Amino acid sequence: MNSLHTRGEPLLSVKNLMVHFGAFSAVEDVTFDLRAGETLGLVGESGSGKSTLARAILRLIPATSGSIRVGGDDWLACRPADLKRRRRDLQMVFQDPLASLNPRMSVGAALAEPLEIHEPSLPAPLRAARVAEMLERVGLSAGMAGRRPHEFSGGQCQRIGIARAMILRPKLLVCDEPVSSLDMSIQGQIVNLLADLQKEFGTALLFISHNLAVVRHLSHRVLVLYRGRQVEAADCDELFRAPAHPYTQALLAAVPDPTRVPAAIPMAAAEALPADARPASAAVVPANATPARATPADAAPADAISSADRRGGCAFVERCPYAQDQCRLTMPPQYEAGVRHAAACHRWREVVYSWRHETRNFRAR
């Protein structure tokens, strides 16, 4: 189980959160705490539910069940009038920095807008001073306030996005893939800026990314999602040292490593998947068989299956190099795989062992 921190009250506390869209379950039973000044890395492929989870936390979409507490208060019970006032504490940075800025608005106006909404009594000169200060703080110059977004590079636009989010000094900053559309050489600048701002303002960060290398730099704790479910949660160093879920290992193994060039896998070997991992084509399908549209290679994360389909076992089973019969039959509970380390995998002991001793190929199918 996801043991609790001992220090102080969490700023954000999410318990058994579910977000369903009709019969489709986008977020299924997610639980975590996040404290001031800390970063929770939220990791998973597209379709894993990480953005949906973030949106539910910001109350941009309704949660189906579960609880969200912000600063100890029941956030889901917060009334619309209070919601607007309190939203200043929860701000967001988006993936595409250019698309998230109004192209017709000067950068200065874009930064002033949150202040106009949340601090309407602030006199204009003071507001302008706050904007100038924030621009400098994110590594731009106050003189750039008159320019429009298209005049900036991708990295600079993301600095503007961060400045707009941080100008209200929020308690929680949700960053949804903030560096994924940036050059490799620029990603570090943005990550380091977020780390600096966090240190200075004590902001809690919910950092969403499919890129583990980036998550590793910022996170104190990491939560791995697969098809809406929490498959692993651990403190950052622990997760990278001893990943206990095969999906986490697959994500780690997918990060390009120039020092280890994988050999070409012959085509024949790629086809040699276990028979039970192939799509069921027979007319009679046993009750516990994998659904026909869950295919082995590239099991289309976007193709996420509904909660009814996967009642039988682990959602990762068709792509998992460790899968056994048990995995197809019963949904793994959250096993305690270490200190403050939970993994939803029946075979987590062997999974950790294999990683430490590098006994196999960790790629997901």
Add this chain to the structure above:
Amino acid sequence: MTPASAGGAPPALAIDDLSVSFRGRHGTINAVRQATLNVFPAECVGIVGESGSGKTQTFMAVMGLLSAAASAVGSVRFEGREILGAPVSELNRVRGSKLTMVFQDPMSSLTPHLKVGVQLAEVLVKHSRMSWREAENAALRVLERVRVPEARRRLRQYPHELSGGMRQRVMIGMSLLCEPSLLIADEPTTALDVTVQAQIMDILRAMRAESHMAIVLISHDLGLVAGLADRIVVMYAGRVVESAGAADLLGRAVHPYTAALLKCVPDLRAPRLERMPSLAGQPPSAWSLGTGCAFAPRCPSARERCNSERPVLRDVDGTAHQAACHYPL
């Protein structure tokens, strides 16, 4: 897989002194400046650089796909024949068959209203004069080659019914239909998840192992390119700044820009660093280039000479390692 360069075989693609410029309302932008590079048969060349480095425009010029506002001068020879500025009819004899390109966004590269099978078969009907029936069988085989599961069913699907990774496999499959001698892959995995990226790279690796096709892999991720390329060409502000064998470049980058890019490649097995490595400053704007080295404003080892005199690309040693730097590392 050794490139044929040493054996003296003629290059599959020879780009010589290529410049690409765009006319705009505010003047002319030089996107590519005097780029020279060769790709030999069966060789994989990685082209690395940040956005705006000219890496894509170089190969858009090769493919004859530059926008109307652009003009290209220099020479591009494919299998010995000049193709830069060649008439469309002549270009189309090699384009899409012997010389193919895969783009970053597989959704916008596929026609949304045509089934995948039709789009694939059409290539063979046009280029190889096959019957539709034969072409559809060939399309099925090519999808199996790029490890598309349930290939037969996919032929009857529309692009929007496929995941991003599956679409990119279809695009790669399409580019392989006519057994090209050169495949240009421009950021083929940037829009995809890391796990899917790894699968696509595996497919490209396997394609290399089983055919004599040359590959140009364009990316901003040096780590990714290193996993496939025999030789790596680094571009900055429209120019080639370093070029060497992959192992040589990774082991001993002599241009400070390459060295900085290498530092940005994450190493998950090394201890966590206090700061995430990055390159200071912004990628250069095509407007603000002076007479000196374009990298000088961001370069940790820049000296006065770098601001006034542009370094030319020259041999670093005898091992086909070239760099454009006054003070190589």
